[in-house]
Amino acid sequence: MTQSYENIVLDKPVAAVQLIRLNRPQAHNALTSALLLELAAALEEIARDDAIAAVVLTGGDKVFAAGADLKEMAALDMVGVLNDERPAIWRRIYQFPKPLIAAVNGFALGGGCELAMHADIIIAGDNAQFGQPEINLGMIPGAGGTQRLIRAVGKSLAMKMVLAGEFINAQEALRAGLVAEVSVPEMTIERAMKLAQSIAQKPALAVKQAKEVLLKAFETDLEAGLQYERKAFTVLAGTEDRNEGINAFLEKRKPKYTGR
Numbered sequence: 482m483t484q485s486y487e488n489i490v491l492d493k494p495v496a497a498v499q500l501i502r503l504n505r506p507q508a509h510n511a512l513t514s515a516l517l518l519e520l521a522a523a524l525e526e527i528a529r530d531d532a533i534a535a536v537v538l539t540g541g542d543k544v545f546a547a548g549a550d551l552k553e554m555a556a557l558d559m560v561g562v563l564n565d566e567r568p569a570i571w572r573r574i575y576q577f578p579k580p581l582i583a584a585v586n587g588f589a590l591g592g593g594c595e596l597a598m599h600a601d602i603i604i605a606g607d608n609a610q611f612g613q614p615e616i617n618l619g620m621i622p623g624a625g626g627t628q629r630l631i632r633a634v635g636k637s638l639a640m641k642m643v644l645a646g647e648f649i650n651a652q653e654a655l656r657a658g659l660v661a662e663v664s665v666p667e668m669t670i671e672r673a674m675k676l677a678q679s680i681a682q683k684p685a686l687a688v689k690q691a692k693e694v695l696l697k698a699f700e701t702d703l704e705a706g707l708q709y710e711r712k713a714f715t716v717l718a719g720t721e722d723r724n725e726g727i728n729a730f731l732e733k734r735k736p737k738y739t740g741r
């Protein structure tokens with residue numbers, strides 16, 4: 482990494498996976514604009530780095546992230562919110578093209594829950610709590626929470642969480658489909674890293690296409706989504722890795738992928 486960051490920490494990459502830790506422990510990783518800007522910039526740098534295939538994003542042991550920074554939020558009136566740069570930063574985070582796995586221990590609240598939902602996969606420690614408590618502050622989720630949560634957990638549970646501000650624990654999140662796996666908290670990051678490393682070994686172009694097409698399911702109707710899938714499936718037929726994958730299977734040998 483060429484840039485240095487104050488609000489996030491980038492560990493040395495392991496097996497083509499970059500671990501990013503949110504690092505504002507004094508405020509339970511409350512998401513200031515500065516933190517979000519650093520995260521967006523780091524992800525953009527990683528997107529350009531061929532040596533990194535996937536990212537794991539984590540917070541603290543007890544709190545993944547406590548939401549938008551309320552001190553910053555308090556200073557914004559309606560015009561301030563209207564002109565806020567944050568929606569554009571969130572979009573940059575969402576546009577990260579490589580697999581992004583959130584390893585969530587403890588509270589993921591408000592913008593923290595929304596940040597976890599920007600990831601492609603969430604691995605939760607069994608101490609995790611997910612919530613959108615904005616209603617208690619006279620607000621509603623403002624970083625995609627109303628839209629992504631309802632798609633992830635369905636109407637009734639999303640309504641309960643957003644209207645009543647009630648949290649769900651890791652097991653409830655697992656049952657609802659918000660998270661992919663629950664782990665003991667000490668192993669959450671390790672499990673997320675292992676999963677990311679496994680994905681990092683897959684043919685990169687197929688992974689990229691798969692992520693893009695899966696995310697289209699949130700944005701399109703079935704017919705359009707199926708068309709995206711067909712296009713991506715067709716494009717992959719022109720890649721060396723796809724031919725290598727099929728040939729290696731038929732020749733009963735391990736494939737050697739090159740990312741081409």
Ligand code: CO8
Nearest residue numbers: 508509511547548549550551552567568590591592623624
């Ligand atoms: N913002 C700023 N500071 C915070 C935040 C926050 N969200 N959360 C905690 N802190 C600070 C506290 O003020 C406190 O600071 P200090 O030591 O200076 O008093 C310190 O962190 C420790 O906090 P607590 O004493 O409360 O710690 P506990 O261990 O008792 O509780 C909790 C931990 C449960 C996480 C608790 O801190 C909490 O409930 N935090 C607020 C959660 C919340 O309501 N989040 C929603 C925020 S609104 C939001 O996210 C809207 C998203 C819209 C995004 C739009 C972008 C465009």
